[in-house]
Amino acid sequence: MxxxxxxxxxxxxxxxxxxxxxxxxxxxxxxxxxxxxxxxxxxxxxxxxxxxxxxxxxxxxxxxxxxxxxxxxxxxxxxxxxxxxxxxxxxxxxxxxxxxxxxxxxxxxxxxxxxxxxxxxxxxxxxxxxxxxxxxxxHPGVERRRSVRASVERLDQLTNCMGEILLSRQALAERQRQLLTLIPVMDSFLVQLHRTENHQRMKELRSSFVRIVSDLEQDTVHLGYQAEDIYQRAMELRLLPLATITEDFERSLRDLARTLGKELDFTVTGKEVELDRTVLDLIKPMLLHVLNNAVDHGIETPETRLHAGKPSFGRVHLSAQYEGAFIQIVVSDDGQGIDPAKVRGAAVKRGLLSADEAARLSDEAALYLVLQPGFSTREFITDVSGRGVGLDVVKTNLDQVKGNLTLSSKIGQGTEMRLRVPSSLAMFTGLLVEADGETYVIPQQYIVEILRLAPTEVRTELGREVVRLRERTIPLVSLAGLLSGASRSIEDELPEGRVSVVVLNFRDQLLGCLVDRAIGLHDVVVKGLGSQLKSLDYISGATLLGAGTPALIVSVADLYGARQTSEGTRLREAHAARQASAKRGRVLVVDDSITTRTMEKNILETHGYDVTIAVSGFDALEKLSGNSFDLMVSDVEMPGMTGFELTKKVREREETRALPVIIVTSLASADDRRRGMEAGAQAYIVKGTFDQGVLLETVEALID
Amino acid sequence: MSESQNYDIPKILDQMRADYWQSLETAELTEQVEQTDYMVVAFGQQRLGLPAATCREVLKLPRIVKVPRLPRHLPGIINLRGEIVAVTDLRPLLQLAAGEPTAAFRLVVIADGTQKTALLVERVEGLRAVAERTVEALAEGVSHEAVDLFRGKVEDAAGLLMLLDTKRLLARPELVIDQKGTANTLAE
Known part of the structure; x- marks a missing residue:
């Protein structure tokens, strides 16, 4: 030792x-x-x-x-x-x-x-x-401290500063890139210099410049490595070995076993595994409850054990090991196990479930009932763990450390509880997703996979949308819908083509979470939300993305809590609506005036067209290149590129050559009409005479 | 030469001494006028004074990330050198029209004790010293919901300046969001 x-x-x-x-x-x-x-x-x-x-x-x-x-x-x-x-x-x-x-x-x-x-x-x-x-x-003269204490806040400040330095490094790299763009400028200047000495002078300047830029690059890279290194070290300052909490357990479990008249062999492996101090503080009461439970409920008395052909002393084992950025902690015992039938009975007796509900629960699901508040299978209450609070503590703390728990048990052979906790609360890997125009982070540990679903793969079960995945039925919720708390319009619900569904696993329950886009995995550093936002539903914290922009971290536990009450997704409905509009045709409306484009959009949509909006000629070209349209309606006078120029470009492109174009404008002269036709438009509507009948008739005529 | 000797030197010195003391006293008197520095900010015509002692810094508008399910006066969060700080938009609280902020808007970070927020303002005019004795109470009978947010008003060359009480502002319950806390109390 x-x-x-x-x-x-x-x-x-x-x-x-x-x-x-x-x-x-x-x-x-x-x-x-x-x-x-x-x-x-x-x-x-x-x-x-x-x-x-x-x-x-x-x-x-x-x-x-x-x-x-x-x-x-x-x-x-x-x-x-x-x-x-x-x-x-x-x-x-x-x-x-x-x-x-x-x-x-x-x-x-x-x-x-x-x-x-x-x-x-x-x-x-x-x-x-x-x-x-x-x-x-x-004050002994020889005394020299070999360690100092630092508050978690101070460490946070330190890591914050380091994060900022990492951002500054990115800024430096960007400056260096900007400097590089000056080299071709110098080159073109150089060829214009005819006097030999000027030419020579400039050439020297250029090579000094190139040298300095290259030195700057090296320095930036070096600074980056150093900063990363210090950042890592600062993060590590928060780590302590598991042994700091397990030492206490050995003594208290031995005492407990003695009081209960049981024989115990308690062993620990992985004491050296290091965890964030805050995680340790949170899992300590949790582990103590699980262990007390194993000794109190799991391990039988020596007589019962001998009778069952087991050794008289019960084994309780605590093990910890690294699993990437996580720590897997397993508490196992060779006691009597949890009997699902007894659990169901106790749950009904305590009013946690109706007899019907209990009967419908699978054996695996029934085990998790022991985590409910107010639950205990014991007929009498002991002062150790029979009060029905023990495992509920586990659940509450797990939610706080963003940990996951699985239970398995065999009657007569023992129980095993696996806790998966992040080694640090300060850093984890998360999936960045987009919902409602903002980026959110979902902790990776809960993610099973990401599905790309066609709306036709979605089924309806009891009025809720679900997907089937490897023999399991997974309910769907919409992240943007849940977060906004309001039902979204059907269009928002359904992006183009296939949709992204993040399949989550939380305490062995699967849930499909519809997002607008899955961006990718990133290591994120967890930040608090500040003094003003003490707690938020569905959000557990925030982080900073590469450019320093904040992103909110989704609380998966909250999503699960809401999956029963929220209204779920409406993908099929959205799909049906799109199908209907697809039959009439897809129209691209281009106008820099919000009034005109909204008006045109509304007119066309109420008549069953699927309308996409572009605010400029450039925007229109971009939208045309990614999607197929049946018709384009465009204004003429727009900043950057006129409607005529846009129409010409549309005609020049292979994939849009045949796209019908309607010009809607206030330019009413014959000359303007001629220019419109020359550019390749099929129809020309003057805004002064604009009424929806003319627009609709023209659109209808051109699409069929 | 002889005329110069007619100067009553002691008398002149006495006069100078008296002037000196007089000037000192006047200076002291001016110093005794109690003054408070205010950071003057504005929304359109509405000018507000924030006690400078609580102002930490003024920022150009960074990207404000919106946070779901928050009231209108809390449009989102920003990154303040690695720290997440919520943005407070006073306009809904003061019943002023609240359009989308333009790039010309500024954030004034104010802090008092542990509370910190970034106030969204349309423009920042600068620091101004306000003599305490010129501060008037708000007009009586003003039935404005936010009236207790002000400690008074002053008139200056540029017009009316409403003096905000940042301590009271930061202590307002609607500025602190505790969705889970509320949920817990309800459940209990």
Whole structure:
């Protein structure tokens, strides 16, 4: 066992307690002591006593032990709380700090604690010497800290700054690219210089310039590597080994087994696996509950076990291993397993489900009922894990760490619970998707696959749209619909052609999430949403994309919560509507005036045409190249490219040569009409005489 | 030569001394006038003064990423050097017409304690010192929902300037969104 490592861990823990104790003692001196303050002090002293003993710091443990005793006396009223006693306790706190500093520095213990222990026993400071001894002890000359504590906020600030430097590097690369574009400019200037010395001069300038640009490139790349490296290191500062929490488990599980009259063999593998400190804090209560549950509910009494042909001691195993950016934590036991029938019964009895609903649940699904609040299969309530809160804690914490959990159990053979948590809450891989014009991030760990579906592959089941995937029926929800909270128009629902559906898996339940576009996987750094947005439905945080633009992170747990209540997708309906309009024809309306194009769009749409809008000639050409249209309606006077020029270009292109074009304009002269026809338009409608009848008739005539 | 000796030197010195003290006193008097610096911002004709002490910086309009299900006065979030900050549009709160912001709009980042927001404004006029004694109360009987957001008004050369109380603004419940918190309380 690497003792130093544990001493370091203990030192960090102890510092927190020392700080708490100082605060408590000072508060006590000012205004007497509340019961809670006393309890806090007692807890700190008690923890220090126990933890110090574990890392073999016996003197420190003894001081803490006597502090605890004195505090108990004070609490019980056996001794009066006086400023002198508070002084004494503060001196003892200093002494512990000094002992700690020496232990951290790896030196031998040279602080003389005997007088302090004596004073704690007596409950008073006998003489001046103790104070000076402790003061000296608090500042031993040789002491050198080998670790410092930094708050998570500070680390966040550090990583924020590093993120900014990475962005600056991109800006530098862009500047360098801009400089490169100057080289051809110089070249063309060079050929214009006829005087030999000017030519020579410019040539030299050019080569110096090229050299500097190339140096700049190297420097930028170097800076980038350095910045990436520091960024990684800053992220790693937040990691701690799993051992920091499992040590506590061994003791408490042994005690629990003894109380319950069971024999236990608890083993841990993967103690060295490192996790983000915040993740560790969140999974600690969760693992403790799962383990308590295994000992309390899973493992049978030695007699039952022997009777069943098992060894008398029950095995509980905790293992952790890396899986990419995730940690797979498995808790398994060889106990009696979870009986789905019993679980169903208990759930019905507690009113969590109707008997009907329970009967319809598969055995696998029934297992997950044990995660519901207020659930316990035990007939009587123990003070360990039968209160029906245990596994619910697991669920709540998992949602917070964006973890996933799977349960499997065989009656008579044992239960296995797999937790998959991100090794760091600060960074994960996510799929960038587009919905309603914004980019969102879905954590990759929940994603099974991305489907490209034709609307005809969507089925309807009980009024909701579903897809079939490998023998499973998956309900569909629309991300944009859920996020906006309003039903979207049918057109928005259905982009061109096939649709992208991200298939999610959360606690073994599949859900299809319709997005406008799946962009790709990216490593993202998680950010809070700031002081103003304390919590949002469907959103768990934000991140910054390459260019520094924020993107919101989708809370998959919330999506699942909403899948029953939301109205689901309407792909089939949208498809049917499109089919209907496709029969009448697809029209591209080009106009720079929003009034005109909206009017034309409305007229045509109400008559069953599928209308796409372009705001300029260039926009129109772009839209024409990606899609097929049956007709184009265009304005003449538009900035950049006139309708006549647009029509000419349409005629020149192979794929649009035959596309009928209607010119709608306020230019009414005969000359304008002639120019329109020359450009290749089939019809010419003057806005002054514009009425919808003429437009519709012309469109109809030209499409058929 | 002899005329110059007729100057009453001590008297002149006395006068100079008196002037000196006088000028010092006047200076002190002017200093005693309490002043507060305001960052003057505006929407159209409506000019607002933000206490400069709470203003952190003025930004050109970056890309504001919209956040679903937020009220109109919270149009979205921005990246402020690696930190996510929500944008507050005062126009709906002040019942001013709120069109799409143009590129000329600015964000004024204000902070008080732990609360921080980026206020969307149409233009920033600059810093202006306001003498406390010139601050008037808002007209009585003004039944404006947002009236408690102001600590008063002053008239200056450019017209009326409404002085915003940023502390009260940042403490307004509609500026803080806690959708899950509300949901939890309801469930309980």
């Amino acid at each position: 690497n003792k130093n490592k544990y001493v370091e861990i203990f030192a960090r823990e102890a510092e927190e307690h020392l700080q708490l104790m100082r605060q408590g003692l000072l508060a006590m001196e000012k205004g007497g002591a509340s019961g809670e303050q006393f309890n806090q002090l007692l807890r700190s002293a008690h923890t220090l006593k126990g933890s110090a003993r574990m890392v073999d710091l016996l003197e420190l443990s003894t001081v803490a032990h006597h502090m605890e005793d004195l505090l108990k006396e004070l609490q019980g009223g056996g001794r009066e709380l006086s400023p002198a006693v508070v002084d004494l306790l503060l001196v003892a706190t200093d002494a512990i700090e000094a002992l700690l500093a020496q232990a951290s520095a790896g030196g031998t213990l040279s602080v003389n604690v005997a007088p302090i222990i004596e004073a704690l026993r007596a409950g008073a400071l006998p003489e001046q010497t103790i104070e000076s001894a402790a003061t000296n002890a608090a």
